[in-house]
Amino acid sequence: MKVSCLQVFSILLFAGILHCRAHSRYTFVVEETRYTRLCSNTTILTVNGKYPGPTIHVHRGDTIIVDVINKAKYNITIHWHGVMQPRNPWSDGPEWITQCPIQPGAKFTQTIIFSTEEGTLWWHAHSDWARATVHGAVVIYPQKETTYPFPKPHAEVPIILGNWWKSTIYDVYNEFLRIGGDPNASDAYTINGQPGDLYPCSSPGTFTLNVDYGLTYLLRLINAAMQDMLFFAVANHSLTVVGSDASYTKPFTSDYITISPGQTIDVLLHADQMPGRYYMAAKAYASTFNYTFDRTTTTAIIQYSGNCPPSSTPSFPNLPVYNDTNASVSFTGRLRSLADENHPVDVPMNITQKLFYTVSVNSSPCPSRTCSGPNGTRLYSSVNNISFVNPSMAILEAYYKGINGVFGTHFPDVPPMEFNYTAEYLPFDLQAAQPGTEVKVLDYGSTIEIVFQGTSLIFGADNPMHLHGFSFYVVGWGLGTFNKDKDPLTYNLVDPPLQNTIAVPIDGWTTIRFKADNPGVWFMHCHLDRHASWGMNTVFIVRNGKASNARMLPPPRMPPC
Ligand SMILES: *[C@@H]1O[C@H](CO)[C@@H](O)[C@H](O)[C@H]1NC(C)=O
Ligand SMILES: *[C@@H]1O[C@H](CO)[C@@H](O)[C@H](O)[C@H]1NC(C)=O
Ligand SMILES: *[C@@H]1O[C@H](CO)[C@@H](O)[C@H](O)[C@H]1NC(C)=O
Ligand SMILES: *[C@@H]1O[C@H](CO)[C@@H](O)[C@H](O)[C@H]1NC(C)=O
Numbered sequence: 102m103k104v105s106c107l108q109v110f111s112i113l114l115f116a117g118i119l120h121c122r123a124h125s126r127y128t129f130v131v132e133e134t135r136y137t138r139l140c141s142n143t144t145i146l147t148v149n150g151k152y153p154g155p156t157i158h159v160h161r162g163d164t165i166i167v168d169v170i171n172k173a174k175y176n177i178t179i180h181w182h183g184v185m186q187p188r189n190p191w192s193d194g195p196e197w198i199t200q201c202p203i204q205p206g207a208k209f210t211q212t213i214i215f216s217t218e219e220g221t222l223w224w225h226a227h228s229d230w231a232r233a234t235v236h237g238a239v240v241i242y243p244q245k246e247t248t249y250p251f252p253k254p255h256a257e258v259p260i261i262l263g264n265w266w267k268s269t270i271y272d273v274y275n276e277f278l279r280i281g282g283d284p285n286a287s288d289a290y291t292i293n294g295q296p297g298d299l300y301p302c303s304s305p306g307t308f309t310l311n312v313d314y315g316l317t318y319l320l321r322l323i324n325a326a327m328q329d330m331l332f333f334a335v336a337n338h339s340l341t342v343v344g345s346d347a348s349y350t351k352p353f354t355s356d357y358i359t360i361s362p363g364q365t366i367d368v369l370l371h372a373d374q375m376p377g378r379y380y381m382a383a384k385a386y387a388s389t390f391n392y393t394f395d396r397t398t399t400t401a402i403i404q405y406s407g408n409c410p411p412s413s414t415p416s417f418p419n420l421p422v423y424n425d426t427n428a429s430v431s432f433t434g435r436l437r438s439l440a441d442e443n444h445p446v447d448v449p450m451n452i453t454q455k456l457f458y459t460v461s462v463n464s465s466p467c468p469s470r471t472c473s474g475p476n477g478t479r480l481y482s483s484v485n486n487i488s489f490v491n492p493s494m495a496i497l498e499a500y501y502k503g504i505n506g507v508f509g510t511h512f513p514d515v516p517p518m519e520f521n522y523t524a525e526y527l528p529f530d531l532q533a534a535q536p537g538t539e540v541k542v543l544d545y546g547s548t549i550e551i552v553f554q555g556t557s558l559i560f561g562a563d564n565p566m567h568l569h570g571f572s573f574y575v576v577g578w579g580l581g582t583f584n585k586d587k588d589p590l591t592y593n594l595v596d597p598p599l600q601n602t603i604a605v606p607i608d609g610w611t612t613i614r615f616k617a618d619n620p621g622v623w624f625m626h627c628h629l630d631r632h633a634s635w636g637m638n639t640v641f642i643v644r645n646g647k648a649s650n651a652r653m654l655p656p657p658r659m660p661p662c
C-alpha cells in the first residue's frame with residue numbers, strides 16, 4: 102500500500118501536485134518570538150512560536166510533508182538531520198548546497214522520506230546560525246507490527262540539549278564573522294529550552310520529569326548545542342544506552358553520556374532509586390587550547406511520585422571535567438550496533454574508494470593584526486586544505502541543470518601535502534588553507550571509506566563530522582596520527598555503530614564506511630557551527646545509477662535565489 106502510494110506520489114510530485122492520503126502534513130511557521138530567560142528578554146527565531154520547536158512523531162518508513170512558511174525577517178531552511186531521504190536531496194535543506202534559502206515571506210513544501218531510520222533524529226535550521234533556536238525532535242517508532250529490541254518503556258521523553266544567548270544569535274554570528282576569532286560563548290545551556298536551577302531567574306521553568314518508582318523511561322537525548330560536545334548524567338542513576346542516531350546499539354550502562362552536536366543517544370532510565378528528587382545535568386566537554394567556552398551547567402529534575410522526603414536539595418550527578426578527553430572517547434568507543442537477526446549490519450567490505458581527509462583549523466594574516474584569532478590573525482578551517490566557500494546558487498540546482506562555474510569537481514582524495522598531522526609544533530607556512538567550492542563525485546553503488554584525520558594546526562579540536570544523505574559505519578578510531586599499516590587491523594567490521602555524526606577525537610582519527618547508493622548532492626561538515634562557518638565542509642555528488650529506482654526524484658518547486 103505504502104509503496105504504491107509512494108509511486109503515485111512521485112508522479113504527482115512531478116506534475117507539481119501533492120495529494121496522498123498516507124502522508125501526514127505539518128505546517129512550520131518560522132517567526133520571531135520574545136522569550137524571557139536569565140532575567141532578560143530576547144527575540145529568537147522559532148517554529149510555531151515554540152522553543153524548542155514541535156516534536157514530529159513518525160513510524161519507520163513513513164513519508165511526511167512539511168510546509169515551511171517564513172514569516173521572519175531572516176532567510177531560513179530546514180534540514181532533517183539523519184533522515185537519509187533516498188533519491189530526494191531536494192528536501193534535505195542545507196542552504197547553498199541543496200537549495201537557496203526560503204526568503205522572508207516565502208514558502209517551501211518539503212517531502213521528508215524516512216526509510217531504515219528507527220529511534221531519534223531531529224530537524225534544525227541550516228541557514229547561518231538560525232539553528233540555535235530553530236530545532237526540534239523527530240521520534241521514529243518501529244513499524245506498527247514490530248517493537249523495540251528492549252522492554253517497552255513506560256514513557257518516552259525527548260531531552261534536547263541547547264544553548265541560550267542573551268543577545269540575538271544574529272548579533273553573535275555577525276560579530277563572530279567580523280572579529281575573525283571564536284564567537285562569544287553562550288550564556289547558558291538548556292534542557293528542553295530551560296537553563297535550570299543553577300542560573301539566575303531560571304528555577305520556575307526548570308524542566309521536570311515525573312517518574313514512578315519501579316518504571317523505566319526512554320530518554321531521547323539530542324545535542325542541539327552550537328559549539329560544544331556535552332557530558333550528561335543523572336544523579337544516582339546509571340543509564341542504559343540502547344540507540345544512537347536512529348540505529349539501535351548493544352545495550353550498555355554508563356554513569357555519564359558524551360554527546361556531540363548533531364548526535365542523538367537513546368537511553369533507558371530505570372527509576373529504581375529511593376523516591377525523591379534528582380538532578381540531570383549537562384555541561385561542555387571542551388578540549389581545544391585557549392577556546393573560551395560556556396562553563397556553566399544546565400539541569401533538569403527527575404521527580405519521583407508519592408511520599409517524597411521533604412524537598413531537600415536534589416543530589417547532583419558526577420560529570421567528567423571539561424577537558425577529560427579519555428572520558429569522552431571512552432564513552433563513544435563503547436557504541437556498537439545491535440547486529441542481531443532482526444537488525445543485521447551491512448558493513449562494506451570491498452572498498453572501491455578510499456579517502457583520507459584532514460580536518461584542520463587554519464589562520465591567515467589580518468590587517469594590522471586586529472583580528473581576534475591567535476596573534477591577531479583571522480581563523481578559518483578546512484578539509485584536505487580546502488576551506489569551503491558557499492557558491493552563489495545551490496550546488497544541487499547547478500548539477501541538475503548542468504550549469505558550469507558554480508562548483509569544481511577536484512576535491513582531493515588525500516591531503517595535498519603530507520606532514521606530521523598531530524605534531525606539537527608545525528611550521529607557520531602550513532597554517533593557510535585554499536578557499537574553494539570543490540566537490541567529490543562518487544559512482545552510484547561504490548563503497549566508500551573515509552579516514553578523518555584531525556590535525557594540530559593552530560590547535561586541535563574534537564570535530565563532530567556529519568554526513569547528509571547517509572548513515573555510516575564507524576569502523577575505527579584512535580588518538581594521534583593514523584597508521585595505515587597497523588590501524589586498519591583494529592577495525593571493527595562485525596558490529597560497528599551506524600551513525601550520521603561522529604566526533605573525530607582531538608589530534609586523532611576516525612574511519613567510516615558507507616555505500617554510495619543514494620543519488621544526489623550531499624553536504625558533509627563539522628557540526629560545530631564556528632568550524633562549519635569557517636569552511637570545515639565539503640560536498641559529495643553521488644551519480645544516478647542505471648535503474649529507474651536508482652535515480653534522483655524529479656525536483657519539486659524549489660525556492661528561487
Ligand atoms: C520582558 O517583557 C515583558 C513583556 O513585554 C515585560 O513585562 C518584562 O518587564 C520584560 N522583562 C525584562 C527583564 O525586560
Ligand atoms: C560578546 O562579548 C563581549 C565581551 O563580553 C561583549 O562586549 C559583546 O557585546 C558580546 N557580543 C554580543 C553579540 O553579545
Ligand atoms: C546519591 O549519591 C550520592 C553520592 O554520589 C550520595 O551521597 C547520596 O546519598 C545519594 N542519594 C540518594 C538519595 O541515594
Ligand atoms: C584539564 O585542565 C586542568 C586545568 O583546568 C589541568 O590541570 C589538567 O591538566 C587538564 N587535564 C587534561 C587531561 O588536559
Ligand SMILES: *[C@@H]1O[C@H](CO)[C@@H](O)[C@H](O)[C@H]1NC(C)=O
Nearest residue numbers: 421426427428429430431432
Ligand atoms: C578512561 O575512562 C574510562 C571510562 O570513564 C575509565 O574507565 C578509565 O579508567 C579511564 N582511563 C584513564 C587512564 O583515565
Ligand SMILES: *[C@@H]1O[C@H](CO)[C@@H](O)[C@H](O)[C@H]1NC(C)=O
Nearest residue numbers: 450451452453454546547548
Ligand atoms: C570488489 O570490487 C571490485 C570493483 O567493484 C570488483 O571488481 C571485485 O570483484 C570485488 N571483490 C570482491 C571480493 O567482491
Ligand SMILES: *[C@@H]1O[C@H](CO)[C@@H](O)[C@H](O)[C@H]1NC(C)=O
Nearest residue numbers: 390391392474475476559560
Ligand atoms: C592564549 O590565551 C592567552 C590569554 O588569553 C593569550 O595571552 C595567548 O596569547 C593565547 N595563546 C594563543 C596561542 O592564542
Ligand SMILES: *[C@@H]1O[C@H](CO)[C@@H](O)[C@H](O)[C@H]1NC(C)=O
Nearest residue numbers: 466467470475476477478529
Ligand atoms: C605573529 O605574527 C607576526 C606577523 O605576522 C609574526 O612575525 C610572528 O612570528 C607571529 N608570532 C606568533 C607567536 O605567532
Ligand SMILES: *[C@@H]1O[C@H](CO)[C@@H](O)[C@H](O)[C@H]1NC(C)=O
Nearest residue numbers: 520521522523524525526582
Ligand atoms: C609527530 O609528532 C608527534 C607529536 O609531537 C611526535 O611524537 C612524533 O614523533 C612525530 N612523528 C614524526 C614522524 O616526526
Ligand SMILES: *[C@@H]1O[C@H](CO)[C@@H](O)[C@H](O)[C@H]1NC(C)=O
Nearest residue numbers: 486517518530531533534535
Ligand atoms: C594549503 O594551501 C595553502 C595555499 O595554497 C598553502 O600555502 C599551504 O601550505 C597548504 N597547506 C597544507 C597543509 O597543505
Ligand SMILES: *[C@@H]1O[C@H](CO)[C@@H](O)[C@H](O)[C@H]1NC(C)=O
Nearest residue numbers: 175176201202203204661662
Ligand atoms: C537570503 O537569500 C538570498 C537568496 O535566496 C540571498 O540573495 C541573500 O543574500 C540572503 N541573505 C542573507 C542575509 O544571507
Ligand SMILES: [Cu+2]
Nearest residue numbers: 564627629632
Ligand atoms: Cu570542527
